[in-house]
Amino acid sequence: MKYENTLLFIDGEWCSGSEKQTIPIFNPATDEEIGHVAKATVADLDRAAASAEKAFHVWRRTPAVERGVTLRKAAGLLRDRLESIAHVLTLEQGKPLLEARAEIASCADAFEWAAEEGRRLYGRVIPSRAAGVAQYVVRAPVGPVAAFTPWNFPASQVAKKLAPALAAGCSVIVKASEEVPRSAAAIITSLVDAGIPTGVVQLAYGTPDEISRHLIAHPAIRKISFTGSVPVGKHLAALSGEQMKRTTMELGGHGPAIVFKDADISSAAALLVSGKYRNAGQTCAAPTRFMVHNDVYHEFVAAFVEKTQSLVVGNGLDATTQMGPLANERRGKLFDQFVDDARQRGAKLMCGGESLFTRGTFRQPTVLANVDPSMRVMNDEPFCPIALISGFDNPNEAVAEANRLPFGLAGYAFTESSANAQFLAENLEVGMLSINHLGLALPETPFGGVKESGYGSEGGLESTEGYLNTRFITNKAY
Numbered sequence: 001m002k003y004e005n006t007l008l009f010i011d012g013e014w015c016s017g018s019e020k021q022t023i024p025i026f027n028p029a030t031d032e033e034i035g036h037v038a039k040a041t042v043a044d045l046d047r048a049a050a051s052a053e054k055a056f057h058v059w060r061r062t063p064a065v066e067r068g069v070t071l072r073k074a075a076g077l078l079r080d081r082l083e084s085i086a087h088v089l090t091l092e093q094g095k096p097l098l099e100a101r102a103e104i105a106s107c108a109d110a111f112e113w114a115a116e117e118g119r120r121l122y123g124r125v126i127p128s129r130a131a132g133v134a135q136y137v138v139r140a141p142v143g144p145v146a147a148f149t150p151w152n153f154p155a156s157q158v159a160k161k162l163a164p165a166l167a168a169g170c171s172v173i174v175k176a177s178e179e180v181p182r183s184a185a186a187i188i189t190s191l192v193d194a195g196i197p198t199g200v201v202q203l204a205y206g207t208p209d210e211i212s213r214h215l216i217a218h219p220a221i222r223k224i225s226f227t228g229s230v231p232v233g234k235h236l237a238a239l240s241g242e243q244m245k246r247t248t249m250e251l252g253g254h255g256p257a258i259v260f261k262d263a264d265i266s267s268a269a270a271l272l273v274s275g276k277y278r279n280a281g282q283t284c285a286a287p288t289r290f291m292v293h294n295d296v297y298h299e300f301v302a303a304f305v306e307k308t309q310s311l312v313v314g315n316g317l318d319a320t321t322q323m324g325p326l327a328n329e330r331r332g333k334l335f336d337q338f339v340d341d342a343r344q345r346g347a348k349l350m351c352g353g354e355s356l357f358t359r360g361t362f363r364q365p366t367v368l369a370n371v372d373p374s375m376r377v378m379n380d381e382p383f384c385p386i387a388l389i390s391g392f393d394n395p396n397e398a399v400a401e402a403n404r405l406p407f408g409l410a411g412y413a414f415t416e417s418s419a420n421a422q423f424l425a426e427n428l429e430v431g432m433l434s435i436n437h438l439g440l441a442l443p444e445t446p447f448g449g450v451k452e453s454g455y456g457s458e459g460g461l462e463s464t465e466g467y468l469n470t471r472f473i474t475n476k477a478y
């Protein structure tokens, strides 16, 4: 299947940047250059911002029911095109086709959920203190949005930002990943083909810092949404703060997974292996620090290592592949550094640790046991296929280790005791806690972090809140 070059989508047209510059795209499974993406200039961004402002006034006045019809139509188109978009996603990002298909299906789910929710953005009436006075609260779209999305889920991160923003009545300029651009463009195409009015959705690529600085400062833009690393999130939040613009920040994590001695160890290990190595570990909500009760430590490590070693690593296009390459060589280099540093500081390499094949950014699924907080990988978000296992005797120790880091995105626990589950629900500093299964990231459930993992939500009722202003109106009749 041919991989097409990606253009910008500005003011209703697919176009090159005004200076005709492009960025090359590589297949991480083969290192081959497979295409190019257009690079936007400041002049292109100004055109996009003017178009977004104009389109906002059209879209906010479009009845929510009609906005929903467009979103639902786009979801249908994504389902019709699922196989070809998934193929493109695997080519440019590396993940196995099965995961790519699930990602595109989740984009359709997000649009369908938002299509319905847009009809339920209720206000309220407040009883007044005086006769003849009406008091009511309305929720109005915040305005044109600048959305910045990363390369790990390059399609679904775009859909997760577009769906609630569009349902709320906002126009959106997406700056998607320059490294993985084509599947993001396919999400925009589905909305265009569904008939979304000109300027309501636009797409830019270029130099991330130049685009974010320009759009955040631009008077037309009223809201910033970012998914990516904590340092970049802090930088964009600071820029937005200078402009008093609202932000949603979905940042990194370092997920604790706590396994109690009363858990079903074999099924906990199997589920956690699938969660850990999904997308080659490049998932912000991945389980990462595995804390296992010392009574079942060896049993868990053995089961976890066995399942890890059985994973088939290869080109995501091969039907048997269960884990693809890392999406870029930056992650590969960090993988090597994390493993070396941890081993030098006393971690026990249980399996993996090496690169694989002569071409592509492949690394083995890796398990490090006997880890401790002195190791770099126990502090920085690994964002690669490394599982870190340590033991605990007392649940307070596990909670202290889980809460030690400034991250607070997803947490996991396996236990048959409701008392243990309740203890964790009350004490783990995470935005999402999944107990005895991997149950996160549905369109109808909130997705977001606490502490340095950010604020705001990318799912559930809370996702549209981020794109709405609350306004109070009071009217005294003559």
Ligand code: NAD
Residues within 6 Å of the ligand: 148, 149, 150, 151, 152, 177, 178, 208, 209, 210, 212, 213, 227, 228, 229, 230, 232, 235, 236, 250, 251, 252, 253, 283, 284, 330, 381, 382, 383
């Ligand atoms: P990075 O911090 O340079 O970039 C992260 C993402 O932010 C990329 O998509 C990049 O294009 C974008 N970005 C960077 N600078 C930007 C700017 N000034 N304005 C707008 N966007 C900008 O790191 P990276 O090597 O690309 O990714 C690795 C790190 O990013 C990981 O450690 C992980 O913590 C984090 N990350 C998190 C998520 C997530 O889902 N929360 C997704 C991708 C990456």
